[in-house]
């Protein structure tokens with residue numbers, strides 16, 4: 001996965017530094033422009049078999065296994081999350097980000113009395129690292145058994161689970177003024193959680209384990225809901241900017257369910273170091289493997305570097321159309337529009353992992369005499385903490401890219 005630190009990049013490549021739980025990792029990345037992903041790289045998988053008989057579930061597991069061991073990215077369709085739930089969540093995200101910045105920052109300024117070590121500024125943020133901006137704002141919330149669609153008796157939560165439950169009610173208290181906001185977020189989150197629990201059973205089959213193998217470790221799981229907002233740049237800004245929407249990173253936990261709008265901008269780094277576009281496909285979610293699952297599978301399933309670079313889409317779809325209008329209509333209005341067009345991008349990832357307290361080692365089906373475990377057991381919670389310490393922040397997924405010439 002990582003290239004050798006000292007190895008000079010070949011012509012046409014630059015060195016990309018990634019911060020991971022293991023420390024800095026370097027990749028050689030092609031400077032040739034991102035191209036569309038091929039279906040064998042990021043396939044669209046119909047997951048309706050998830051609700052079928054054992055044979056259908058096993059067939060689905062086979063397809064998911066292949067995609068997970070290849071690029072570690074795939075689209076899912078017929079996922080069962082109702083369109084109206086997604087639409088409502090997207091509207092809620094828009095309502096939140098439309099607020100003035102000081103109102104948005106309220107959520108991050110408030111500290112939860114029960115939180116372990118949350119810091120102000122981490123719920124909503126525009127982050128700056130070196131000369132590169134993450135041109136993004138994020139609103140996020142974490143697993144809370146109160147809202148688990150698998151109803152929990154709050155009086156019998158195991159003691160070892162409790163320290164990991166952060167009780168971040170302040171996220172909701174500080175958004176009370178937005179009508180229906182909390183309910184809408186939690187309905188969307190609950191649908192994602194239900195789907196993730198079904199999918200993790202398919203992953204168990206894909207890994208030659210009994211279907212219920214992970215049930216015991218997903219009772220109080222890592223389940224972060226996030227709304228991402230990538231403010232539009234004008235064409236002029238885009239030309240001048242070196243910012244990315246979200247810097248190159250891998251996701252942390254087991255897998256991510258990502259809803260993205262139709263603006264585009266998500267890019268995935270191939271093994272060969274080429275950026276490929278995971279362009280939006282109506283009616284799908286993108287699923288990608290996270291670092292923790294890669295570790296548990298002894299690197300069999302791939303947690304792949306990705307980023308969001310949204311200006312390219314403004315150029316590709318909108319710019320030529322507007323130029324054409326400018327030429328045909330000879331209208332200054334279009335020219336003006338060209339410089340100001342607002343094309344905000346929204347995405348709604350859901351990060352799924354195991355119960356944060358459960359220490360898990362490499363899975364028995366991923367080791368053999370010739371392929372011993374490469375990693376020590378670690379809990380998903382400790383794993384995330386390790387990465388946050390390395391990246392010096394606690395945002396759910398990202399690290400910034402630092403390209404070294």
Ligand SMILES: O=C(O)CCC(=O)C(=O)O
Nearest residue numbers: 228260266308347349397
């Ligand atoms: O917005 C996107 O499409 C991707 C977001 C992402 O990678 C993340 O939040 O980890």
Ligand SMILES: [Fe+2]
Nearest residue numbers: 250251306397
């Ligand atoms: Fe990500």
